[in-house]
Amino acid sequence: MPLFTRFPAILVFILASATAFAQSGSIKGVVKTSDGQAAPFVNVALKEINKGTTTSEDGSFVLKNIKAGSYTLITSFVGFQPQEKQIDIAAGEVTVVDFTLSENSEQLQEIVISDSRSLNEKTVEIGKAGIKPMDLPQSLIVIDKTVLENQQAGRLSDVLVNTSGIYLMGATGGVQEEIAGRGFSYGSNNTFKNGVRFNNGVMPEISSLERVEVLKGSAAILFGNVTAGGVLNLVTKKPKFQDGGELSFRTGSYDFYKPSLDIYGSVNNSSKVAYRMNTSYENARSFRDNVTSERIYFNPSFIIKAGKKTEILVEGDYLKDNRTLDYGTGAVNYEIADVPRSRFLGASWSYYKAEQKSATITINHALNDNWTLNVLGSYQGFYNDQYGTTRPNASSQFVRTDGRWVRGLQRSGTDQDYYIVQANLTGKFSTGSIKHQVLFGADNDKYENTAQAYAYENPAITGNNKNVYDTINVYNLSLYQQRTDIPTMRLTSTTENPSQRVGVYVQDLISILENVKLLAGIRYSYMESGTDKTKTYDDAFSPRLGIVYQPLKEMSVFASYANSFTLNTGLDVNNERLAPSVIDQYEVGIKNEFLKGFLSANITAYQIVNSNLAQSVLPIPDDAINKSNPQELAGEVTSKGVELDVMSKPINGISIIAGYSYNDTRYTESSQYINNSRLRYNPSHTANASVYYTFSNSFLKNFNVGFTTFYIGERVAGRSTRTTVANDTYKLMAIPNYFLFDLSAGYSFDQISVRAKVSNLLNELSYNVHDDNSVNPIAPRMFTATLSYKW
Template sequence: MKFSTVLFFCLCFTVFSAIAQSGTIKGSIITSDGKPASLVNAEIKELQKRSTSNEDGGYSFTNIKKGKYTISVSFVGLHKQEKTVEVFENTITELDFVLSENATQLQDVVVTAAKNLNEKPVAAGKIDINPMDLPQSVTVIGKNVLERQQTLRLSEVLMNTNGVYVMSTSGGSQEEIAGRGYAYNSSNTFKNGVRFNNGTMPEVSALEKVEVLKGSTAILFGNVAAGGVLNLVTKKPAFDKGGEVSFRAGSFGFYKPSIDFYGPLANSKSIAYRINTTFEKAKSFRDEVKSERFYINPSLLIKAGKNTDILLEGDHLKDNRTLDYGTGAINYVIADIPRARFLGAKWSYYNTSQTTATATITHHITDNWQLRNITSYQSFNSDLYGTTRPNSGFLIPSDGTWARGLQKTKNEENYYITQFDLTGKFKTRQMKHQLLAGADADKYQTNAIAHTYANAAINNKNIYDTINIFDPAKFAQRTDIPELAPVTRTYTPISRVGIYAQDLLTITGRLKLLAGVRYTYQQTTGGYIDSLQKNKKVQTSPTINKAFTPRFGIVYQPASSVSLFTSYANSFTLNTGTDIYLQPLAPSYINQFEAGIKTELFKKAVSANVTAYQIVNSNLAQTSLTDANGQPNNNNANIKELAGEVTSKGVEVDIMSNFLHGVSVITGYSYNDTRYTKSNTYIVGSKLRYNPQHTANASAHYTFSKPGKLKGLNIGFIAYYVGERVGGRSTRVQVTDDVYKLMVIPGYTQFDISIGYSFNKISLRTKVSNLLNNLSYNVHDDNSVNPIAPRMISASVAYKL
């Protein structure tokens, strides 16, 4: 730790001392009537360096060598404007453009000049790297797509991202996301750059965009799964007054009023605010199932000086719903019962509350250097009580008679994090650097309280009652709610510290190198298991894990519109249990290789990217087959060895167009194959569960923008395909006549259509999801078999403030 700290501060000192003396070009692009022109392309022709004007019409080029250059401003359908400018060292040269078109004509231009797939840097990357320079596959789903498609859940957003899919909807209360064969658990889900507990479905109405970084991001965040990360970015305060009030209603008693308003605080020029809030209530296509949720997201932006911004954000979600584990399975085959049939007790519930407070301080040291700190606190509480999962405890026999038990848990989680990131651009001789150096520290404190039920009338077994899944009228179901006393409290504190550095080195105009490394130190000490009824507390064994995770990538750009890249990254995952000598188990290291091509076609009207990857976990933790003496008599599943290997490989294709003549298109395809390639426990060559080999997505949207009766009308179409995958439980090779089996889950294609119409400040929208009423399931093991929603209709009206 001491060496790493010294290394970090030495690096920072070296970087500051190496800041290059160069010039800056900046200016504004406005219309002839003085209004700012946003999203207009500007380019230095001699350097093929591009920029895009922001919402205020401003643009800038930094780190420009002394000399004369031609600045070209262009956008689809209009003539280019060019001006010559001379740049001097340590000087800001201002160059403004005035467009001769009026504001009405410019509105169409702004739509066609929007950033494409390869021009949207991701905030989760911690540094503003052009995606064409990044040897990694990234996707950004922006606000316009979210609004046009009338997204309600995160799964609907991800219908625009190939290779990222819902792996299960355990309990009907959360959407478990995965990609490239790996789960995007709470360690892989972020909101505004901070880890976010995804134990409940996040609110989508407050999102500005959703970022997907595929592949390894361990250098940025530590022990995250290899498949990638999600970053949910909420809407931010603004100094122009505005907002929207909306109401949405739909099938099965669904309704959702929402409010979003923003502006300067008391007409201040230095403080702006924003408040998003919504309430949602609905029944369900599932009998007896209902939900209710409330969300509020206040934020405040303070310009503390010319170079310093302070962003304060709050986030609170309360979600109460019926606990629902779906339709069940018999002998690893999905039960043939109606999609709507509910198998739990009517009073079952799963209630969660989540509160987050985040402060982001950004200080611009110079035009090229920036220091940012994010400090955040998050609490997550869950209260679950209901009948057990089908097949949990007692299997459902072929005649459908099932003895239901009870389960009750309460979890309390507190999470703290602070991180510092220093980013900057400088030159050493003829090579350009784009540097990221940082450190972070976070801490989890988790209390898990478990309860048990013992029915005195049935030999103290965990049996609440008996039902028949094929004939609900065969048995009378209990309706009382027994009192369950808490049995154990498990307290788990986890502390983690990380330090990292990364440099994007431009060797020539065409060749770029990305290299970096992270050191992570994690410890679990002070944990315990408290047997509440026996008044006995047992301390858990402390564990310490240390890991270096490197990253290396090469980008070659034969033309400004083409990038070829290849990369290697290493990540790690922590393991529970001990080795055969009862020592804490070492982490499993995962190696990932990625290669691809990113292209911009038809004058950047279309982006088309292809990526191939291979991820190998060559030391997967599995139950040890022997004890410390080499004898095959280990019956303790907590004693493990790093004896397995999982290999994930695949290809992804992404195509996205800008709005061109009112049309936008997003389409993609993903092939993934994830299998056990070595194992002492499971069949070598067998598939890992929940991962479809094939996924595909396509959406098209058209807006009528020409004057006439149809102006303001927009029509959208979405198609989403998820191929066959497997659930159940992987067969164990060392168990004779093993009852575990993999369960086939059928693939499906979902079609959605949406229609909207806007006039003045009013917008009307309607959506039909799962148009063809297709049926499939999201499955966790063999005990949470949740059918996808049938055809549903919703409509909304919105008024802009």
């Protein structure tokens, strides 16, 4: 039976589960200031049972699962007079309570705080279950739009300088950003946009983002075969019923310019339908000679209130990205070539063309006060075509010590269609004195992948290797005449590689006591891959168990275990396909709130062990059926480390983000590589800090200044040293550490704002390196400015 035909039965099961639970009373309302404006992030609590929440951006709040009785509902927020109201709760009914806050001048003289939530108050959408961070035995971090705007983030790597232990591991071809964390790559399986897997073969657009969520550690119970280390979720801006928008223009060094438009509002003044449209255009040269880029982006969305309990969100996403294919400055004998940072070694016409489009519909339906059903369906199409000269040192065409390099040609193409349907049922109930916050879920997705391969045969060349375009010298480009023509390449193969998977999962946050909570769950995943003649099948269970102890309301101590898995394509000595490799992850940590929630400081320690890593069987047994590189699940990779995250709410105009991470990822058992040797691309140390200050009580009112720093330690690239090779065919190459320092300033008056930024102020030089054949230097000192108008 096809996997997609199984999904309706799973959905019926989830819907049926909801009928077993009765309604209970709830409270909802809106908090406004005395001038009628919405009051976000106000604390709202029931005095008698110490149960509370904070208001959302529109000032609304909801408290669910409250036993019938009389209560005192209180609101509090720095700078406003606290308020209390006596209310009565009846089972099965919703009590509506609204507040209007008045300013407290005495408090305002003591401290000024902008509307915001602390790090440990930001529930992540990618977590599906809506668990509060203090209750979650897992590390997370959220970077919101205020940070994105202040720092004028242009690429995902600009955002991630605010996260500990998440870093750029490569920039292959200069066309994508390869992200990693805790020693493991965040590939397309680990990268999400609005909760849907996102192909990161192209740089995502940042201008449309509301926030970026990082959920560290294992997420296999939620998504199946994600690799270890964590997942990344890009959350776009949503429709609003109040009319407004922003028009901005950004410009910068190397002829960079980017106009963008963000408009939103109700459709025909409707209270049921609202829209939002984000769009931008970008065109730029580069600090790299002959390198250019051009991209266009559209992100329309609509929200439909189909009833009091049902909300439908429809989102579209389109990105077209064309840029020069650029494999960097090259390496000579596993040493970075001593050439200018700007030197381009590819053919002048080399290109990378990518197009990505998606459509997503999300339905949220409140079954009652305690139970909510979320159903999502999404399609994503991805296409790319890249053509240019080969990577330096690829295909046995190494750059010689004198700089001479024989360039070949390479071309490839990808067509990918991705479909997903998923349903999640979340709810709360009690069994006696024990409270439960549960998640039932199922998902079904499939990929239709087609890859095109091409070959070039130089008619002037005889012999085996006809893939020769021309010859250059990386140290002196004038020594040889470079070709400028674009040869025709022959399409040699079109390979289809479809895959699909289905998963069902259940998770329960059990409040054993008010300050002791247990998170337990399990997922079953079933996968098919390949065409009918080559189809393979895999399945795996992914358990999760964590405990949280809160000795104080402001402190949470946790420990957890979870596993994830990766699929293997190798064959064993009996010519049988290998089972998935299971990766065990252990995590302990402490989450703290200081200064009445103004400052969050969290520290986490972890160990990730893949003790059944696929590796070559050496020596090959005489009776082996498979004599061609048979594999076995006997290798081991271990990653361990510590992470510190610090984040403040804006206090008296000051906001702070800081972090530090230590990671050590090594082969701890291997037949292919030297035991205890480091895995490539992963720095042992990273550190980050940003401080912003906004003036409020002087002639500089609404003027802000800030700086951002990011340190990434030494790491290795090249080719991991093999135990079976006695010569220097394989070497690791050291990549220098670097320290980035950015300065920013901005000023707002009425509806207009101006921001300026100098990045890499110290003009540091380092590289992002893949193997030894894509050595891409980081950008030099650059200037960016943005002018925007909001209404």
